[in-house]
Amino acid sequence: MATTRAGNLLAAFSFVLWGLLPVYYQFLPAPDMPELLALRILCSVPTMLLVFWLLRRPMPNWRQVFKNKRSVAISGIAALIMSVSWCAFTWAIANGQVLAASLGFFINPLFAIALAVFILKERLSYAQGIAVCLGILGIAYQVWHYGELPWLALIMGSFFALYGLCKKYVEFDAMTSVTLENILLAPFALLFLIGDAIWGTPVALGGDSTTLLLYIGAAPVTLVPLIFFALALHRTSLTMVGLMQYIEPSLQFILAVLFFGEIFDNVKAVSFALIWGGLLFCSLEAIYALRKHRHHRNSGGNLPQV
Template sequence: MSLPESAPEALTPVDVSPAKGGTEKRNGVLAALAAYTLWGFLPLLFRQVEAAGSVLIVAERTIWSLVLLAGILLFTGGFGEVRALFADRKRALGTLLSAVLLAGNWLLYVWAVETGQVLEASFGYFINPLVNVLMGMILLGERQNRLQTISILIAVVAIAIQAVGLGKIPFVALGLALSFGFYGYFRKTAQLGPATGLFAETAMLVPAALAYVIYSFLTVGPGVHADPYLMMWLVLTGPATAIPLLLFALAVRRLRLTTIGMFQYIAPSLQFLVAIFLFGEHLNALRLVSFALIWVSLMVFSYDSFRGRRRVAAA
């Protein structure tokens, strides 16, 4: 799964009249619920195609995402924005870096599902917002208040306990959180909308994806491509990538960021439940404590964000 980093223009709420405000907010809530619910159940899709192997799944996901996004941009006339990006060397380089990080995030997540580590993957997405805060402190010199610092320290303790529960450093969780955190950092430099940004990134990845698919054909034959059932699921990885992203883009234009922040824990919570009740992954006492602590950390962080928003509104 890759939770999206929307462009700055997508973060501005739509200017609507009071009469339309209720409808717009309701539509935004429904879109956010749909997006995060789809992301939460994404491991079920990847489990259907695990026979293809994680690298081929990511290659197919990239190709079919590009096909769908090309159709969307053709309909909406968004190719001009993509051409402007490729004409700007600095923005193109930033997009290339974000594309590489996105591919790494996809590959690690699919591999985690394939190897029965969905529980650890969900932990990674739980700590992702706090990783973003930490990156802001280190890379951008942002200063945090007392509650934010406490939430980060609780998260560090949770990660340490998770390591003890696993018997090793939670590389999957940290890898997912860090790769998506840096993805968001570089993604912002391109200043593209969600659909055009993802199209540009997948367009940069498609040559490597096509090369791997061709290599697979030459070395092992048609393989999963000869199975209509598996191919159906592989094709669906494209819409499963793009549709939640577009729903998210719709939501952020209709809701305040504080409201959106309350929805971002739906996906890892659903992944947590899928791992335990559908995939039968083991949750020992130490790992349960680590999840409990990360939930406490997120509640502290969310409360502080909500309090800050109310202060701004009252000013």
């Protein structure tokens, strides 16, 4: 029980940190996205190695890791997919589109459900079917009124779901996997930064020290929540983690409306309400399944004797 409680707290804390990320990026209005991404990737490698040391975890046997060519290849694909999702998220919250970032994470479970059905051949539950239908209606309502798709939210939600799908086929633990993803991209990030410094007009590398530190800081501020999340996965159930993941977009939604002054009109209200309704159905179903599992476990799982 103590382990479960600790895991729940770690998971909740990780999602709170992710939810507060827009506050950090307010100090970086309209950043140079390629340079920011390259610096984040490059600085993530020493950051992750430092985390291994701080948590007193044994360093991965990289020779053995790279022998698993299939998982290494999938990790490389996952790293590219995550880069797209992270760029869309960062651009959104650095350019006054925090509501779009919030919507992206709210609809992410719907994309994950769709991938599970079409790729993993899983069956939709009744609640999941309702959630998908309501999510489609929510997006369609925005398209009908605005005349365009919410591209940022769709890119974030779909690519993050694809990232999660890739992780299912990777045979490494979470921390090794995240470190490997950045190691694989680090040479390309370094080449880009060298080329940008010689032939381009770098913003951080050629600017003031404060800007450079903010760009470098993008690595730890995005990796620290991931570490708490990885620690939580070993101490609580995936059901509880899934329910608590809505802390992140909820905080971003509150920040966007109350603190950043983004417009939340009637169209967004109806669209969000439909998506929230679908997620509520999934959450209630998950809570019921969790309680049923606990009751079955506490009763010993034995059939009544005749």
